Amino acid sequence: MKLAFLFPGQGSQKPNMLHHLHDHPVISEVMHQAGDILGESVYKLDSMAALESTTSVQVSLFVSSVAVLKAFASEGVLPDIAAGHSVGAFSAAVACKAIDFTDAVRMVKRRGQLMEQAFPSGYGMGVITGIDVRTMKGIVETYFIEKDPVYVANINAPDQVTISGSIAGIDRVINHARDRGARKADVLNISVPSHCPLLRPVSVSLYEELSKIHFRSPIIPYACNRTARLLKSPEKIREDLAFNLSHPVKWHDISSVLCEHGTRLFIEMPPGNVLASLAKKALPGGRAVSVEENGFRNCLLLAKRFSSDHS
Structure with missing residues (x-):
């Protein structure tokens, strides 16, 4: 043990x-x-x-x-x-x-x-809880825009993932995640797009x-x-x-x-x-x-x- x-x-x-x-x-x-x-x-x-x-x-x-x-x-x-x-x-x-x-x-x-x-400004991370990882990856891919990129970042639990990228992209994904029934979907207190390309x-x-x-x-x-x-x-x-x-x-x-x-x-x-x-x-x-x-x-x-x- x-x-x-x-x-x-x-x-x-x-x-x-x-x-x-x-x-x-x-x-x-x-x-x-x-x-x-x-x-x-x-x-x-x-x-x-x-x-x-x-x-x-x-x-x-x-x-x-x-x-x-x-x-x-x-x-x-x-x-x-x-x-x-x-x-x-x-x-x-x-x-x-x-x-x-x-x-x-x-x-x-x-x-x-x-x-x-x-990334001095305009970027960060968000967290979504209550949606499985595969579904979240699909949402991110569907609403990805090159000028306001956002990516799936950390996989903390089967139904909790963080996303990372531009604030505009994060807001876009968070809104769609809420529409899909996420229990929680918020921007994190992080000012850089960690754990993404x-x-x-x-x-x-x-x-x-x-x-x-x-x-x-x-x-x-x-x-x-x-x-x-x-x-x-x-x-x-x-x-x-x-x-x-x-x-x-x-x-x-x-x-x-x-x-x-x-x-x-x-x-x-x-x-x-x-x-x-x-x-x-x-x-x-x-x-x-x-x-x-x-x-x-x-x-x-x-x-x-x-x-x-x-x-």
């Missing part, structure tokens, strides 16, 4: 999320370390105004989740598998020790900058920069965003960190693969509880909690009890 740590991606951010983390010396240490690396206090990055920037969002998400990861490690709790959604994949790579924290925080900042430079040039640039960084073989498996396979190759992890930007995230398949490999406890790092909620729906036989919803100490005790029961 295995424990998986889940690391959220863009869309889970909340104002002051770094200020609301559990009071733990390791978390404070990571915050200061990140500030030293970036040359600015990370506590300036999570205000409502600052989170208008994709770069600030991604750095805040990364630092938040890694700080809590390291707090768990200091208390003797380590995951057996790590899975991160989109930018959360960088946190998963740190958890696997495939990449150093110093290199990762710099690359996350660069990732955000490249995305903002490529529009970001291919950004993926190429990011890969070039990641190629200058040393990657090691992971000490635990890393769940690949693009293929939903568990990776143990440092080069494959490098490729996924770069090219998951321009490919859909197969999150539902990742959840299923983790279960097939014996995962029975999922703990989502902050902020948010989206991945834990998806895990509960996908894997009724397992248990999924989030640090934000359940609290650091409760999750720590649960993880220790789980490890003791299954050692």
